[in-house]
Amino acid sequence: MGLYDAARLFQFEIESSDNLRFIPLAVRFNLDRFGMRISLDQWQMLPYDDRVLLARFPIEDEAELEKNFDLALEEMLKTHANAAPEKIPRDTEPVWAHTDAVPETVIRQSSLAGVSAPSLSRWAQLDRFQRYALAKLSRNTDKANHDFLPAMREFGLAE
Incomplete structure (x- = not known):
């Protein structure tokens, strides 16, 4: 490619x-x-x-x-x-690479954005770049990220 x-x-x-x-x-x-x-x-x-x-x-x-x-x-x-x-050191086990658990930061950011966190099955259906995006956008759990909700919408996870 x-x-x-x-x-x-x-x-x-x-x-x-x-x-x-x-x-x-x-x-x-x-x-x-x-x-x-x-x-x-x-x-x-x-x-x-x-x-x-x-x-x-x-x-x-x-x-x-x-x-x-x-x-x-x-x-x-x-x-x-x-x-x-x-x-910088490479993260050999990034949270977004795993489809067996929705990262806590994504769950917290979903709450801050006023939407339900992705279910485990929906999380697993996302491609790895989409999971990366949600994990990256949810790093700060103190305040809502302005791109998180639009990303959730684009990925079909929120209305």
């Missing part, structure tokens, strides 16, 4: 990403997956076309692309931000 034809954005992200001003979930997914972190300031230093290119990298497991994502991001940051991505 090669790059997607266009930036990989959920429908709810199109408006909230403000024309890729914010780091889209597809890029966050690959950053997390490959053990890298960049700041929002670093992201915003990248030219728009570079941000689009990073959002076009597949989210499927393909060892061949890992090196390409790493190299592309490192070169872009070096060129445009005089920086390098921070290396």
Whole structure:
């Protein structure tokens, strides 16, 4: 599999990403997956076309692309931000990868958003990128995430 034809954005992200001003979930997914972190300031230093290119990298497991994502991001940051991505430990057992339990953070965020948490069977039916998105959007359990409810709606989990 090669790059997607266009930036990989959920429908709810199109408006909230403000024309890729914010780091889209597809890029966050690959950053997390490959053990890298960049700041929002670093992201915003990248030219728009570079941000689009990073959002076009597949989210499927393909060892061949890992090196390409790493190299592309490192070169872009070096060129445009005089920086390098921070290396972080990879989570080898992320909560979103499991279909046998709905993460507590997703249950809590559902409550904050005023909707029922996904049932275990509905959680298991989501693809892994959808589960990742809900888990990522529910990291802060103190307040409702503005994208969580739109994501739940887009994934058919809320009215």
